[in-house]
Amino acid sequence: MEPHHRKPETTQIPRFSDELPAIQSWKEVPSFDTGEEEARFWEAHQVDPRLMQMSIHRSDVRESTTITLRFDPRMLSRIKRIARRRYLNYQSMIKQWLSERMEQEMRD
Numbered sequence: 001m002e003p004h005h006r007k008p009e010t011t012q013i014p015r016f017s018d019e020l021p022a023i024q025s026w027k028e029v030p031s032f033d034t035g036e037e038e039a040r041f042w043e044a045h046q047v048d049p050r051l052m053q054m055s056i057h058r059s060d061v062r063e064s065t066t067i068t069l070r071f072d073p074r075m076l077s078r079i080k081r082i083a084r085r086r087y088l089n090y091q092s093m094i095k096q097w098l099s100e101r102m103e104q105e106m107r108d
Contacts, residue, residue, distance in 0.1 A: 022048040026055075 023029060023045055032038040083090035
């Protein structure tokens with residue numbers, strides 16, 4: 001009896017297609033109860049490249065303002081240690097934390 005050979009499964013990289021409906025606004029993306037539900041949605045939809053491009057935040061030096069914050073030295077040491085573990089610049093991590101918290105506050 002000859003061994004049964006299975007065809008290996010391949011994963012295709014999704015590409016922008018005219019066949020799938022494109023999400024034009026993030027408000028069109030529903031809330032999902034499960035990962036499977038979200039996977040089914042994204043199998044049948046795609047993000048419009050313009051929406052994706054608009055969603056990328058581009059920091060512009062001209063938009064930046066320098067401020068001074070005073071930290072307890074121990075707190076700053078802990079922040080720097082966390083940042084090193086994450087391979088981040090501690091100032092960038094602080095800005096990320098502030099940005100995330102600001103988004104949370106805006107939702108509440």
